[in-house]
Amino acid sequence: MNSPSDDDMFSRYRTELVMDAEARARTFCKLQERVLRGEQPLPEIDVLPPQTAALRGLWSLPAKWVVTIAGLGVGALLVANVVLRGVPLTAADEERVLVAPPSAAGERDRLPSSSALAHEVRTGTTPGPVARAENGGHEATPRAQARSAARAPRANTELTKRTANVAPAPGAQLTAAMRSREAGSPLSDASRAQSQLAALARPQESVSPAGASEVGQQPPAVDPASQAAVTGAAENRESVASSQPSAAAANAELQKQAYVSPKVPQRSDKEVASETLTKEVQLLQAAQLALRAGDTQRSLALLAEHTWTYPQGHLAEARDVARILALCQAGNVAQSKLHAKRFLQQRPESPYALRVRAGCAAMTDSSAP
Amino acid sequence: MAELAPESAQLAELSRLFDLHADFVYRVLLRLGVPRADVEDCVQDVFLVVAHRLADYVEKGSVRAWLFVIARQVALHAQRSNRRRAHYHLAIVPPVPNDDPHRELVRKQAIELVHEFLAELDEPQAQAFYLAEVEQLSVPEIAAALDVKLNTVYSRLRLARQRLALWLAARVQDAP
DSSP states (O other), X not given: OOOOOHHHHHHHHHHHSSOOHHHHHHHHHHHHHHHHTTOOOOGGXXXXXXXXXXXXXXXXXXXXXXXXXXXXHHHHHHHHHHHHHOSOOOHHHHHHHHHSOOOOTTTOOOOTTHHHHHHHHHHTOOOOHHHHHHHHHHHOOHHHHHHHHHHHHHHHHTTHHHXXXXXXXXXXXXXXXXXXXXXXXXXXXXXXXXXXXXXXXXXXXHHHHHXXXXXXXXXXXXXXXXXXXXXXXXXXXXXXXXXXXXXXXXXXXXXXXXXXXXXXXXXXXXXXXXXXXXXXXXXXXXXXXXXXXXXXXXXXXHHHHHHHHOTTOTTHHHHHHHHHHHHHHHTOHHHHHHHHHHHHHHOTTOTTHHHHHHHHHHHHHHXXX | OOSSHHHXXXXXXHHHHHHHHHHHXXXXXXXXXXXXXXXXXXXXXHHHHHHHTTTTOOTTSOHHHHHHHHHHHHHHHHHXXXXXTHXXXXXXXXXXXXXXXXXXXXXXXXXXXXXXXXXXXXXHHHHHHIIIIISOOOHHHHHHHHTOOXXXXXXXXXXXXXXXXXXXXXXXXXXX
């Protein structure tokens, strides 16, 4: 056999192996008949043309399922987010809350002692937190206590992260309490507030020694009178500490009852108010210390935290004044002036009015060489 | 035909495609193992699908790649039904040979030579090589027809051509 060249070989194959004319004509005739008869091809041989197949491939079965499942998942997440958490706070909302001081000054139940306490906080001659707490607790009106009791947990829920550095445990417990509330627990509002407060109470007690140490670390430039106040406070704290075990037991009892019946025995108003006040004082004190140490950013952050946690707190006035001064010190004169103006509009008769006018003006004078 | 506008247009298009590609389909069906007795019916089946899907067809993709895929499905289906009616095929006689015995011999040799070489290759290589060398499809067309990557086709063709060179060299040595 002669040696075949490959080109020759394949072209010959191509030309040789064809349908002969007769078979071709026969086949096409039959095909035409079948087409005209409207015969459909069998489904298993019905292959789509390439272009159409590519287009339909985009919406193939896996792609369809992936898109559908992803869409449903995103939708469910959005719905869950809105239902469980409400509309999320935007950055603008946060800014507004942080900057704007609580405006409902007329509604505030001012305590006779609150401005005096705030004055002490501002000047730095602070007695121990517990002493002040008891003092405030005695003089607080029941209405104010009820309001602060109802307010504190709600404000806390938005601030669990912020409060974490001061009192981490209550924040965590509040988050848990908040979740149970979101999950639609059948408890009434009052009992929820109570159970959350009960949860708050125990960590609060564990925090108070930290507050004490903070008091103990006050700068040395404290006059002897405040030193005496500090030692007095320490004695007071000891007496309170001895009553803590019984209080903890009562709290445990309260917490148990909160899940049993919607009617929960009231914690004494005095306790609730004293706790709130103690926390407020600690917060403000920390802010003052930071300010004096020159850390204006931390001070402002702590004050903002106070604004969030206790928008209408007993020491709201003192906090606003502290913020004005902190802003002055931070060099943010415009903001400080704005706050000062608003403060003076809202509380023209405030004992701080003079201080606010003079203090910020003095600061601005000193800051402008 | 002209008065039946849509149908006649469809049939004209079908006729054009049939004229161009009937032999290709015929060879592919034979290559895919369809018995000679069934090839004509299978060619009809293939072009029935074409007629059915003519409206969907856009003259962009390769017709021959599409035809190859249909032919493969048809061959598969024919094999399944052949197994069911194997006894029926025993009665069918092979096609009548050509009148000229020498012409018939040359034809037979040419076909068998290619079949002999293709039998040397692995089936995937043989398919790619057959479509490229015999049917002269482009590599993208082959990739579409076999549903493999372009580089896979290139690799299979390269290996098959190496084998061809060896095979031809062996035949040249054997011949003298």
